[in-house]
Amino acid sequence: MPELKLVAARARTLAPIDLELARGEALAVLGPSGAGKSTLLKLVAGLLPCRGRVMIGGRDMAGVPPHRRQLGYLSQELHLFPHLSVRGNLALALRFSGLPRRDRAARIEETLALCAIAHRAGRFPATLSGGERQRAALARALVRQPRLLLFDEPFSALDPGTRQRLWRDVGALRERLGLAALIVTHDPAEAAALATRRIALEAGRLRPA
Amino acid sequence: MSLLAALRWAPLLLLCGVILGAIGALALELPRTALAEALGSPETLFALGFSLRTSLAALGLALLLSLPAAHLLARRRFPGRAAVETLLDLPMVTPPLVAGIGLLFLLRRDGLPGSLLAQAGIELLFSPAGVVLAQTYIAASVLVRAARAAFGAVDPGYAETAATLGLPPVWVFLLVEVPMAGRALLAAAILGWSRALGEFGATLMLAGATRMQTETLPMAVYLNIASGRTDIAIACALLLLGTAFALLLALRLATAEAGACRS
Numbered sequence: 001m002p003e004l005k006l007v008a009a010r011a012r013t014l015a016p017i018d019l020e021l022a023r024g025e026a027l028a029v030l031g032p033s034g035a036g037k038s039t040l041l042k043l044v045a046g047l048l049p050c051r052g053r054v055m056i057g058g059r060d061m062a063g064v065p066p067h068r069r070q071l072g073y074l075s076q077e078l079h080l081f082p083h084l085s086v087r088g089n090l091a092l093a094l095r096f097s098g099l100p101r102r103d104r105a106a107r108i109e110e111t112l113a114l115c116a117i118a119h120r121a122g123r124f125p126a127t128l129s130g131g132e133r134q135r136a137a138l139a140r141a142l143v144r145q146p147r148l149l150l151f152d153e154p155f156s157a158l159d160p161g162t163r164q165r166l167w168r169d170v171g172a173l174r175e176r177l178g179l180a181a182l183i184v185t186h187d188p189a190e191a192a193a194l195a196t197r198r199i200a201l202e203a204g205r206l207r208p209a
Numbered sequence: 210m211s212l213l214a215a216l217r218w219a220p221l222l223l224l225c226g227v228i229l230g231a232i233g234a235l236a237l238e239l240p241r242t243a244l245a246e247a248l249g250s251p252e253t254l255f256a257l258g259f260s261l262r263t264s265l266a267a268l269g270l271a272l273l274l275s276l277p278a279a280h281l282l283a284r285r286r287f288p289g290r291a292a293v294e295t296l297l298d299l300p301m302v303t304p305p306l307v308a309g310i311g312l313l314f315l316l317r318r319d320g321l322p323g324s325l326l327a328q329a330g331i332e333l334l335f336s337p338a339g340v341v342l343a344q345t346y347i348a349a350s351v352l353v354r355a356a357r358a359a360f361g362a363v364d365p366g367y368a369e370t371a372a373t374l375g376l377p378p379v380w381v382f383l384l385v386e387v388p389m390a391g392r393a394l395l396a397a398a399i400l401g402w403s404r405a406l407g408e409f410g411a412t413l414m415l416a417g418a419t420r421m422q423t424e425t426l427p428m429a430v431y432l433n434i435a436s437g438r439t440d441i442a443i444a445c446a447l448l449l450l451g452t453a454f455a456l457l458l459a460l461r462l463a464t465a466e467a468g469a470c471r472s
Contacts, residue, residue, distance in 0.1 A: 047369050066372035073373035079366045083388045092384060093374040144375055 028195030072141030267344035309414025339416035355397030
């Protein structure tokens with residue numbers, strides 16, 4: 001059973017899209033600005049009204065709101081909540097998980113350590129470096145143990161050294177957790193570093209990369 | 210100081226002088242003992258307590274209505290939105306007296322809303338509830354406009370991200386968007402509160418001017434000037450000015466800190 005399946009899924013400028021993503025697979029969707037990459041991710045996340053079918057873990061997502069889709073979403077701007085510390089950002093993501101308070105605290109510490117950001121847990125996003133912000137946002141996306149990760153060029157604003165270090169760390173972490181990921185990017189190097197398969201999106205249509 | 214520099218400062222000094230002159234004239238009108246006595250009189254204390262209670266109740270009601278309405282206006286595009294926004298701005302430019310007359314006619318007992326409220330045992334006109342209604346009407350008009358701008362300044366990407374993190378929409382609003390717009394909302398609330406506290410025209414029409422019943426601070430000034438009790442009128446005016454000054458100072462500090470945070 002594929003982790004993600006799109007059947008004639010379409011929204012806004014996207015032509016109907018068919019796509020399958022297996023468990024543990026990382027698919028990069030390459031395309032220039034305005035090709036519809038972010039729209040594709042928002043469609044999967046349930047942030048845009050969608051026609052056609054979106055299935056996550058074999059379940060049809062029709063009528064399922066974003067907060068019930070069990071996915072981790074990293075946007076280009078990261079959107080770490082500025083009024084909360086790094087730990088607070090993770091705690092908010094677990095607040096409605098149904099986990100008992102003690103388990104939530106343990107899960108947060110475990111995820112912070114996994115993403116190598118535990119030493120900045122008490123800091124607020126504005127005081128972090130670019131790379132630390134990426135790690136904090138990744139930890140927040142992973143803390144709910146999602147089925148699927150959605151990456152919308154989250155590493156594009158970093159300097160080349162930090163970016164390459166994060167590609168390596170994130171790729172290793174994703175493989176270790178066996179998570180499926182849909183990565184949209186305009187950078188072929190990023191696609192090569194993070195993905196196991198690549199396709200191209202141009203003017204709202206998918207084609208082999 | 211050169212003549213040009215003096216001319217540059219003159220308008221500012223004149224404006225401050227007129228305001229300080231008016232306040233000073235009020236304060237110096239009565240001997241200090243008479244002023245102290247008037248400040249401690251039961252009527253002055255009633256007006257102060259009643260004004261604070263009703264204006265805080267009005268602020269609560271106005272926040273309950275204005276925040277969700279402002280959020281909707283900031284986040285959703287719908288046909289006629291510009292007309293709705295203009296309609297919501299109308300109470301800000303309408304004299305409160307006119308708003309009060311309109312609400313009085315709307316809620317009178319021989320009208321549909323008034324008769325329905327009367328059947329439910331709710332008496333709004335010429336009662337403390339009428340004071341709260343008038344103050345809510347005025348405070349909400351200020352709040353909805355300021356809160357709309359505050360929510361509009363928050364990147365909607367934060368709400369989208371929060372939704373993907375498992376937060377139901379109402380919690381996205383309460384735990385992400387309200388705190389992120391927090392300082393601007395606080396400033397809006399202080400402004401709304403100060404408008405409610407100083408409200409007079411609509412209150413006069415809706416709640417009437419009944420001593421020790423619907424007597425807010427502005428109403429106490431009006432009643433006592435009209436009946437020749439200048440000492441109580443001055444005491445209430447000074448209390449109103451003092452409270453307004455404290456609120457406006459708090460507003461200035463809140464917005465200054467918001468600016469510092471953004472930079």
